[in-house]
Amino acid sequence: MVTSPELPRSAEALLADGTVVTIRALRAADHDAVAELHSRRMSADNQRLRFFGTSSRAAELTADRLSAPPRADFVALGAFAPGSGQLLGVVEAQIDPDDPDRAELAIAVADDWHQHGVGTLLIEHLVHAARARGVRVLVADALADNHAMHKVFHDLGLETRRHWANAEVRIEAVLDETSNDYLDAVEARGSRADLASLRPLLRPHSVALVGVSRRPGTVGHSLLLKIRRGRFTGSLWPVNPHADQIEGVPCYPALDALPSTPDLAVLAVPANQIGAVAEDCGQRGVRALVVLTAGLTRTQAARLMRACRRHSMRLLGPNCLGLATTAPGISLDAEFGRSAPKPGTAGVAVQSGGVGIALMEQLDSLGIGVSDFVSLGDKYDVSGNDLLQWWEHDGLTRLALLHLESFGNPRAFSRTARRVARTMPILTVDAGRSVAGRRGAASHTAAAATPTVTRQALFTQAGITATRSIAELVETAALLESQPLPGTTGTVAVISNAGGIGVLAADACTDNGLSVPELPAPLTMRLAELLPDGSATANPVDATAAPVETLIAAVDALAESGAVEAVLLCLAPTVLGSAESTEETLAPLLALPGARTRPVAVVLLDQREPVRFLDCADGSRIPAYADAQSAARALAHALQRSRWLAQPPSPERETPGCRTTVAAALVEQYLRTHPDGGWLEPPLLTQLLDCYGLPLVTSICCSGEDATVQAARVLARSGENGEVVLKAHWPGQVHKSDLGAVRVVPAPEEQVRAVHREFVERFGERLDGVLVQARQAEGTELLAGVVQDAVFGPLVVFGAGGTTADLLDDRIARLAPLTESDLHAMLTSLRTTPLLFGYRGRPLADLAAIEDVLARLGRMATDLPQLAEVDLNPLICGKDGVACVDARVRLEPRHTPDPYLRRLRRLPDAPGEPA
Ligand code: ADP
Ligand code: MG
Secondary structure, rough: OOOOOOOOOOOEEOOOOOOOOEEEOOOOOHHHHHHHHHHOOOHHHHHHHHHOOOOHHHHHHHHHHHHOOOOEEEEEEEEOOOOOOOEEEEEEEOOOOOOOOOEEEEEEOOOOHOOOOOHHHHHHHHHHHHHOOOOOOOEEEOOOOHHHHHHHHHHHHHHHHHHEOOOOEEEEEEEOOHHHHHHHHHHHHHHHHHHHHHHHHOOOOOOEOOOOOOOOHHHHHHHHHHHHHHHOOOOEEEEEEEEEEOOEEEEOOHHHOOOOOOEEEEEEOOOOHHHHHHHHHHHHOOEEEEEOOOOHHHHHHHHHHHHHHHHOEEEEEOOOOEEEEEEOOOEEEEEEOOOOOOOEEEEEOOOOHHHHHHHHHHHHHHHHEEEEEEEOOOOOOOOOOHHHHHHHHOEEEEEOEEEEEOOHHHHHHHHHHHHHOOOEEEEOOOOOOOOHHHOOOOOOHHHHHHOOOOOOHHHHHHHHHEEEHHHHHHHHHHHHHHOOOOOOOOOOEEEOHHHHHHHHHHHHHHOOEEEEOOOOHHHHHHHHHOOOOOOOOOOOOOOOOHHHHHHHHHHHHHHHHHHOOOEEEOOHHHHHHHHHHHHHHHHHHOOOOOOOOOOEEEEEEEOOOOOOEEEOOOOOEEEEEHHHHHHHHHHHHHHHHHHHHHHHOEEOOOOHHHOOOHHHHHHHHHHHHOOOOEEEHHOOOOOOOOHHOOOOEEEEOOOEEEHHHHHHHHHHOOOHHEEEEEEEOOOOOOHHHHOOOOEEEEEHHHHHHHHHHHHHHHHHHHOOEEEEEEOOOOOOOEEEEOOOOOOOOEEEEEEEEOOOOHHOOOOEEEEEOOOOOHHHHHHHOOOHHHHHHHHOOOOEOOOOHHHHHHHHHHHHHHHHOOEEEEEEEEEEOOOOOOOOOOEEEEEOOOOOOOOOOOOOOOOOOOOOOOO
């Protein structure tokens, strides 16, 4: 067990109703508050439930215990109210001296704070602290009629066991780190609390606008006009001490002069006033702030955040361009776009306001309305993740559009996105920033892998549709918003009124990973009946100069045939018959119902807009593109989404027997002596990989010739053909075989001595020792590793390995931790993969063992944020198991918060935290 006395630092988190509370370790100064909590602030009955009887001394003794100096085997946490700092509840855990896997838990919550989720939140934080101390089972004794306690444990989502003894019950909760139930329960609670706290921001009935100048053209003034123009249905209260009214809207001199507490306050005051104004808002009872002001100093930012946390206010911005919501009965347009967003089903959240406004204009001209438009700005608090959760439940949003440049908590984001993407498409612009520079220094295979592994692949994993530009985003949104999804095979029928453009469209489909298959005979016969003589009924179908009505009949025949999953109709203007304009030609198309069971997209070669909607008689819409490539790309995105949806939601792969606590201690120990981190040397490296059950072959590191001979004699027994492998070793080496530092040696002593001497001669001073390994049987050489992505967190990389790994460049990466379907995708998507599945008479590789290695790497990377890189290359895969003969591990000082611990972001000036 680790005896680290370091208690969790204070964290802020949301209660079920969205109130922010502070959770922190109790200290001496809390003594009286703890005593009071257990006496005056708990009814006699609650005291009985807590202490199993009444005792005047119990409260005092509890206070002594909980406020005592920190000990390694005891955790005591308190939840404190915002603003007043009043203690709301406490939880304690005493680790069993005879069995450090177990800790006994007790909890108390003030009477007037029951039913708010204080107890649950405290236990979640305790679970986190107890886990870090190596505790596996939490034990709580309760009276049989302590219903609140039973409920808290039941709802927690942990596996619990109950043992009844008369009027008491002993509850045991198992802290299994990989339990999906627990993570799901924590996430669901977090999501509920989040939604409650976001309501005043996104559905406000009254808005105060602070910092409105009388001068037109200023930020506050413009926003006032915009809100008024948008016909906000609630109350709008500009605050300005020097004006009675602005633009006819009555002003108030200060926040406390307002008729009542506004739900939302929008602040456009100078940076040096932000802190004070936010504090005023908090004291007035405001629950949400939008801060437009940019350029806050660290101190100003810290004051702003403190005010928000103290008064449970959610914060949008700073440095944002506001927000708009078209929700029925609200209609608030508090942003700077040229026109007001039209009501609709797309939720839009952008980090950069400029991009947001550009995107809104495109959506507007296309005719896609929005539910909410949110400019996130510097994201001190409200993030893309919050919005996804909101849209998941708002009953309006059916399409989420995100433009994010950074991810505060990528793992939580990826988990939320995976869930939300099941109910609606999530589209994003992949900002495509270069990852090459970040790890240019590390010259080895797994790290080199990342640049080739696009962020696109990572988005794919979470079911996010990642586009390369705003234009592509809008084009794809048009298809997803108006058309059903295609099936999963990716087949498309192309039909045109001019053969040449049909061929180009078919090429565009193929370029984008779709297939344009030959059509079955009954369908071609049907097409031949419909279309004029001289038409080609193969795919692409060339309908020659058929009138549009006929083309539509053919589209319907194709769409309903079941032979393909999407139809692309391409129209060239030059052969549109007698019609004066495309519009006229299209009239028959629009008169027909547009809704079909399979997606249809139109390509109009003379269209000026890259994409627009054709409005059909039945109210449905068909997207029309100016370019076949755009249409094909949108269809390809729809196909990917359809394929992603077809995979059942997949649980994380379990990895039993990992010794997380020991591993964490080893890492900590290493970083204490190597504060800048570094590559691990053999003994520690072996120990660390062993904690996660990773199959490193036995390597004996020898410092002299005799020791090498001795080790070779022992290992030769298990070596293939009785052979061993000798490797010259020194710290920081890469590509040993290039230097002649890897030699296969038959067992006889003279040969071992000869190679040893040769190493000494060749490498001289550099030589630090000789590694001896048993020679492994031949197998497929793969590589598996971990890299940390600055944006997304840890990735597991898998690919073709051995000394030719870089040459082959056949790799795939997935965000850790890995689910069953991630593992499946990794094992089946490489070009090398057929080698594992019995290619040309090879034996079938031990696929289960490979999956297990990948899952364990994922687990290790998730547990140990300091794990900067792992490179297992090669992993020799045979038909019975895998063996790694060359491993490199680099550690780096780093701390990432537990992604599943419910807590809000830290204040910008929190000590020890990067800005
Ligand atoms: P490096 O990658 O630094 O060049 P490795 O230790 O990976 O050095 O060895 C290079 C190659 O030698 C491996 O890819 C593998 O083909 C082979 N090899 C190394 N160790 C063994 C072993 N114990 N058994 C069988 N083959 C080995
Ligand atoms: Mg190697």
